[in-house]
Amino acid sequence: HPTDVPGLPPGVPEHLVESGIEELYPPQAAAVDAGVTDGESLVASVPTASGKTLIAELAMLSSVERGGTALYVVPLRALASEKKAEFERWADFDVDVGVSTGNYESSEEWLSSRDIVVATSEKVDSLVRNGAPWIDDLTCVVADEVHLVDDPNRGPTLEVTLAKLRRINSGLQVVALSATVDNADEVADWLDAELVKSDWRPIDLRTGVHYGDAITFDDGERREVPVDRGERPTAALVADTLEEDGSSLVFVNSRRNAEAAARRLADVTESALTPDERAALADVADEVAAASDTETSEDLAAVVRKGAAFHHAGLSADHRSLVEDAFRDRKLKAICATPTLAAGVNTPSRRVIVRDWRRYDGEFGGMKPLETLEVHQMFGRAGRPGLDPYGEAVLLAKDHDTMDELFERYVWADPEPVRSKLAREPAMRTHLLATVASGFARTREGLLDFLEGTLYAAQTDEGDRLASVVDSTLDYLAANDFVDREGDEVTATSLGHTVSRLYLDPMSAAEIVDGLRDADDPTPLGCYHLVCRTPDMYELYLKSGDRETYTELCYEREEEFLGRVPSEFEDVRFEEWLSALKTAKLLEDWASEVDEDRITERYGVGPGDVRGKVDTAEWLLGAAERLATDLDLDCVVAVREAKKRVQYGVREELLDLAGVRNVGRKRARRLYEAGVESRADLREADKAVVLGALRGRERTAERILENAGRRDPSMETVSVDVEDGGDTS
Numbered sequence: 001h002p003t004d005v006p007g008l009p010p011g012v013p014e015h016l017v018e019s020g021i022e023e024l025y026p027p028q029a030a031a032v033d034a035g036v037t038d039g040e041s042l043v044a045s046v047p048t049a050s051g052k053t054l055i056a057e058l059a060m061l062s063s064v065e066r067g068g069t070a071l072y073v074v075p076l077r078a079l080a081s082e083k084k085a086e087f088e089r090w091a092d093f094d095v096d097v098g099v100s101t102g103n104y105e106s107s108e109e110w111l112s113s114r115d116i117v118v119a120t121s122e123k124v125d126s127l128v129r130n131g132a133p134w135i136d137d138l139t140c141v142v143a144d145e146v147h148l149v150d151d152p153n154r155g156p157t158l159e160v161t162l163a164k165l166r167r168i169n170s171g172l173q174v175v176a177l178s179a180t181v182d183n184a185d186e187v188a189d190w191l192d193a194e195l196v197k198s199d200w201r202p203i204d205l206r207t208g209v210h211y212g213d214a215i216t217f218d219d220g221e222r223r224e225v226p227v228d229r230g231e232r233p234t235a236a237l238v239a240d241t242l243e244e245d246g247s248s249l250v251f252v253n254s255r256r257n258a259e260a261a262a263r264r265l266a267d268v269t270e271s272a273l274t275p276d277e278r279a280a281l282a283d284v285a286d287e288v289a290a291a292s293d294t295e296t297s298e299d300l301a302a303v304v305r306k307g308a309a310f311h312h313a314g315l316s317a318d319h320r321s322l323v324e325d326a327f328r329d330r331k332l333k334a335i336c337a338t339p340t341l342a343a344g345v346n347t348p349s350r351r352v353i354v355r356d357w358r359r360y361d362g363e364f365g366g367m368k369p370l371e372t373l374e375v376h377q378m379f380g381r382a383g384r385p386g387l388d389p390y391g392e393a394v395l396l397a398k399d400h401d402t403m404d405e406l407f408e409r410y411v412w413a414d415p416e417p418v419r420s421k422l423a424r425e426p427a428m429r430t431h432l433l434a435t436v437a438s439g440f441a442r443t444r445e446g447l448l449d450f451l452e453g454t455l456y457a458a459q460t461d462e463g464d465r466l467a468s469v470v471d472s473t474l475d476y477l478a479a480n481d482f483v484d485r486e487g488d489e490v491t492a493t494s495l496g497h498t499v500s501r502l503y504l505d506p507m508s509a510a511e512i513v514d515g516l517r518d519a520d521d522p523t524p525l526g527c528y529h530l531v532c533r534t535p536d537m538y539e540l541y542l543k544s545g546d547r548e549t550y551t552e553l554c555y556e557r558e559e560e561f562l563g564r565v566p567s568e569f570e571d572v573r574f575e576e577w578l579s580a581l582k583t584a585k586l587l588e589d590w591a592s593e594v595d596e597d598r599i600t601e602r603y604g605v606g607p608g609d610v611r612g613k614v615d616t617a618e619w620l621l622g623a624a625e626r627l628a629t630d631l632d633l634d635c636v637v638a639v640r641e642a643k644k645r646v647q648y649g650v651r652e653e654l655l656d657l658a659g660v661r662n663v664g665r666k667r668a669r670r671l672y673e674a675g676v677e678s679r680a681d682l683r684e685a686d687k688a689v690v691l692g693a694l695r696g697r698e699r700t701a702e703r704i705l706e707n708a709g710r711r712d713p714s715m716e717t718v719s720v721d722v723e724d725g726g727d728t729s
């Protein structure tokens with residue numbers, strides 16, 4: 001019972017009971033027995049939606065009660081604010097929660113006044129690099145979704161960060177939350193932690209495969225779900241769930257498929273709506289439409305009106321939470337999602353349908369089956385405790401052989417073991433440089449010793465392998481001037497320090513430095529292309545026809561590119577060059593005031609993607625500016641201007657205006673056209689002109705004038721004729 005849990009702040013157990021936690025779930029009770037509220041480290045490997053978050057909260061609250069500070073590490077930035085909002089319920093018990101989202105190169109000292117801090121592993125890594133002092137005072141760290149140490153791209157950062165935090169503070173309590181994985185015991189050994197491993201779920205889960213006219217479940221039972229001629233199995237399954245008044249979550253393999261499937265399923269859900277539901281959905285749809293004026297927004301609103309939705313990483317945060325809330329409130333009857341939804345976001349559903357179990361994989365060069373672990377996490381979203389009698393997770397098969405394969409691969413199979421990916425080159429060069437630059441290790445031996453504390457070391461038997469990876473990485477870092485070596489000693493150069501603090505992949509830094517060295521006055525496109533071809537920028541894929549388009553552009557604007565253009569015969573390199581050019585062109589469009597809507601259409605991306613590219617470019621160009629300054633290169637001013645144009649999304653002549661708070665790219669353009677061309681003009685201009693350009697919005701005008709430093713911003717006596725028109729900038 002919650003009131004039997006020792007070590008919590010007074011009142012917390014009672015509050016838990018009031019909020020519906022009348023009894024601990026068995027894995028939670030096991031965690032308490034293992035001492036999680038007593039400072040013991042713990043790995044909890046339990047199924048999705050079985051109450052891992054509460055285990056973490058019990059650990060953090062008891063740590064705070066003992067006078068400590070806790071850190072909650074999330075895998076995705078989108079989850080950071082969600083978790084913070086969740087933990088804020090402890091504010092009544094004097095527990096302050098902070099979320100660290102700021103840019104990389106800061107130590108965010110204000111965080112030291114918080115009791116619980118939520119951050120991504122990248123952010124924590126950078127805080128360690130920048131020597132944030134409060135890191136030393138941490139007493140408890142929670143790693144959410146720790147099985148992601150297995151992820152080739154982001155896993156190593158989590159792994160190294162945990163190793164560093166444990167080294168800084170040897171008494172640190174580590175609570176690692178994991179999906180059910182085979183080798184959770186290895187992870188527990190690595191972290192010197194107790195292990196709670198369980199298959200327990202708060203609601204029964206039935207898994208099965210739909211083929212032909214029925215679902216066959218794991219217990220051998222069959223449920224007839226006939227598919228009419230011309231109908232798709234997914235539609236039949238969603239309709240079948242609706243008949244029992246249940247909702248469905250459909251997983252597909254791409255954003256485009258999510259949107260298309262939602263459009264089709266909307267017709268199915270619409271026919272099941274009551275008038276009240278229709279009215280409630282109309283309100284949600286209006287909110288969706290008002291959240292931004294893009295095509296995605298309209299498309300989403302259109303399907304929401306009919307009771308369906310799509311959900312993927314291209315959605316804005318507002319859209320995402322509107323969809324999630326409406327689904328939890330049972331207004332939406334079906335969501336079509338890409339697998340990102342399976343991680344973290346709490347959207348339980350009566351039936352989960354895994355429609356696509358293969359996904360395009362660039363490195364693999366074709367369609368690849370999803371990992372068992374990932375599919376099991378999708379399964380885990382099935383069933384709403386207290387609302388549904390049970391949850392159902394269904395895969396779809398087109399033929400009998402596929403049905404057998406799906407049973408083997410996903411229904412009967414155990415998830416894959418978690419394996420460290422630290423030995424991959426980008427991970428090694430980034431983390432070795434950071435480890436040297438932040439003084440964690442000063443010699444080759446010291447580096448090896450530090451690496452002994454990683455999962456990688458715990459999982460490799462060949463000791464030589466670690467040494468040889470370290471040696472080849474150090475060679476690379478020395479050759480590019482990031483470290484100096486003398487005998488066994490390794491020190492970071494000033495360039496190396498900068499690169500580590502800027503949180504750049506050393507290879508990105510090498511590419512940038514190389515490109516900028518001989519550039520006197522690079523154009524914005526030249527700068528954009530340079531940062532787009534670094535490993536820190538995810539490029540846009542080339543679609544059919546793109547190769548020709550961008551090859552042409554490549555020759556047209558050849559003069560502008562920094563560094564050597566690969567020849568068309570260097571197939572792979574040229575292809576990458578063109579992908580980077582496509583991304584750079586998107587940024588140039590954005591910085592030339594092309595409408596967001598046009599951009600999403602032209603490049604086949606969502607508004608969230610445009611924002612993502614712009615943010616990454618801003619960060620990388622800021623880093624490029626710093627590197628150019630440190631190296632005393634001629635191009636500093638040009639790089640800064642390219643950065644500002646991306647940051648504000650405007651042409652050169654608007655930079656000054658767009659820098660005033662609350663102005664933005666569209667208003668800046670209208671002010672400019674009305675003859676108000678600069679911040680100084682804003683201070684002097686005729687108020688009626690300003691108001692006219694701002695379409696009669698007095699409050700906005702006052703705020704802008706105030707931000708521009710005008711002494712008398714009041715609009716009280718000003719009147720102006722305005723044409724009607726939506727102001728959305």
Ligand code: ADP
Binds near residue numbers: 021022023028049
């Ligand atoms: P996980 O992190 O394991 O995926 P969550 O922590 O999100 O799962 O928990 C899923 C849901 O179960 C949440 O809505 C949570 O409030 C609820 N829950 C957790 N523990 C209990 C409990 N002991 N009794 C009732 N509900 C609980």
